[in-house]
Amino acid sequence: MVEQLQAFSQERLEGGGEAEERTVGHLEIYALGEGRAARDGQAVSSSEWQAAMAKELFFYVLLNGPLERDVIGAVFWPELGASSVTSSFHNALYRVRRALGSDAIVVEEGRYGVGDVDYWFDVEEFEGLVERARLLPVQDLQAQDLWQRAVSLYGGDFLPEVERVWCVPKREELREKYVEALVGVGRCNEARRDFESAIGWYRRALEVDELREDVHRRTMSCFADAGRRTEAVAQFQRCRTLLQSELQIKPSAETLELYERIAAAEGE
Structure with missing residues (x-):
């Protein structure tokens, strides 16, 4: 659908928008054995992630953030031009926020990191x-x-x-x-x-x-x-x-x- 309406209007112009106003809640995050997450005790399904790229992006930012978008783009889409990287990044970011909540990844001073959320990480x-x-x-x-x-x-x-x-x-x-x-x-x-x-x-x-x-x-x-x-x-x-x-x-x-x-x- 036109790249998720251009990734929900570039995530409400970088601010994260509302992601359907879903707050994150408590997250349980697992990366040992398999990447998965649970929100308030409920497993986040593959259909909620929508794409493996979104889940991987979340784990990358969780471990390495905060990072500039260009740094993330060089890791995930090194073969794409700048405009395509921007589109792909915001599409994946939109899916992360839809799956986990609007504060799962936030941007501050041009750098993306995990928001002020309550989480446990194995x-x-x-x-x-x-x-x-x-x-x-x-x-x-x-x-x-x-x-x-x-x-x-x-x-x-x-x-x-x-x-x-x-x-x-x-x-x-x-x-x-x-x-x-x-x-x-x-x-x-x-x-x-x-x-x-x-x-x-x-x-x-x-x-x-x-x-x-x-x-x-x-x-x-x-x-x-x-x-x-x-x-x-x-x-x-x-x-x-x-x-x-x-x-x-x-x-x-x-x-x-x-x-x-x-x-x-x-x-x-």
Whole structure:
């Protein structure tokens, strides 16, 4: 319909207009595993978003805003001319405001950002749990609780449905923090000498990133401390094979030293 009546007259000349006078309400925003949102407890459907571009624009502004329209346009429509970028941007912005409310994205001094809305965002919650857990010693039960809550909250990769490159660094950063959380739970169990549980958490971490040599070492140590030295040696062999096949490197001196201590003890 003529590009949504020119994106509702360019969003009431940049001010956001009324977007059907729908206020935002409380938003629950999820990006781990899949991008989705709920408004006042009701899931925002695909038909309400109208287009995947609108949902992606909202997440981009949420994480990176406030930003000038030209900066956003260069990310989303780099192949278009200035007038087409303006039209495409306001069309997507109109859909965001229709889906979430008029204050979901606002403009101030030419920069677009999330308005003064009440929201909960799983990424912010996840990162907050990781930051708090880092401050505590592994012997602290609260540390294990925080690490486990972070693990539970991580529902999958950050916005896996988005292919544009802007989200790749954040996706990798969050995946690394997820591995850190898995290792954190493992370290807490290891500190309590619950080696079997620790091994399970370390294995989960290696399922995400099998090239983490430090996690292989921790797994080896736990096997050894649990009296399972044959499995500790086998863990070293897996680590060595992976490093050679994937990175064409040898295990570090620290890993080799640990292996030699374990192998010597096994032969006693």
